[in-house]
Amino acid sequence: MRTGTGSFWFLCHYRAAAVVVACLIAAGIAHAQELPDRIRGYKVHKQIVTVRETAGPTDASSPMVASRIDPEQVALKEISLTGVSFEMPIELSALPHSGRVDFITFSEMTVNDIPVAVDEFRTEFRFRKGEKVLLPSPVTIFFPAHRLVQAAWREMRDSQPKWRVRGRVFVFGRFKRFGIHHKRVVPVDIDINIDNPVIRARK
Structure with missing residues (x-):
């Protein structure tokens, strides 16, 4: 007991x-x-920006606002034994400030809930207030080999016309406000649906 x-x-x-x-x-x-106060020496902008499939209204409190991704421009880049990659052009729209982007990093990116690898975007570019900016080169999203079988099986078993892309992007740069360039990193959350590039490539 x-x-x-x-x-x-x-x-x-x-x-x-x-x-x-x-x-x-x-x-x-x-x-x-x-988020920490600083990343790689850049002060973190506390307001998180959201990427939409269409351009949003200007928000003067943020150094960058909603970007535009044209699903029609997403293209299958390469299919190989090591993985599958496709390119996604990104347009920054309705920018309320002038400045320069030094580089862009990607964190916890997924496509249809499958983790993918996205290399750092290291092409520096400048932008002006009120002007749209198309990134100098498209962003490449890569399905690594250990995820390829999972992605291929889903595609064969239940191919969907839309793919859901989610993750967080960090934009490192210098944004001009009140005549002063501020060194900032802007967190950007992505949650969009794009046309399935595999289906489009078959047509």
Whole structure:
């Protein structure tokens, strides 16, 4: 009887401890996802920008606003034994400030919930206030080999006319405001649907 009582006591306390640990882990994850004050020496712009499929209204409080991605321009680039890649041109629209983009990095990018690799965009370019800017070269999204089978199986089993692209992009640059160039990194969240480039390539 004592053994049963002791086991019940241990189980109750173990469950309580497990709940506490789970809460601490969840809090730790939530805290880890918060943006730091600086990344690679650039001050982080606290307001996160959202990429839409069409241009949005100008927001003067942000150094960059919604970008435009034309689904018709997304193209299959290469199919090889190491993976599949496609190119996605991006247009920055309704820019309220002038400045220069030094480079762009990509984090936690997925296509149809499958993680993909996106190289840093290292082509520097300048932009002027009120003008649209097409990136000098398209962004290349690559399905690595260890994800290729999963992606190919989904495509063969249940090919969808639209692909969902999600992730976070960090735009590093210098943005002019009140006559002063501010060194900033702007976080940009992406959540869009694009035409399936594989279907378009077959036509």
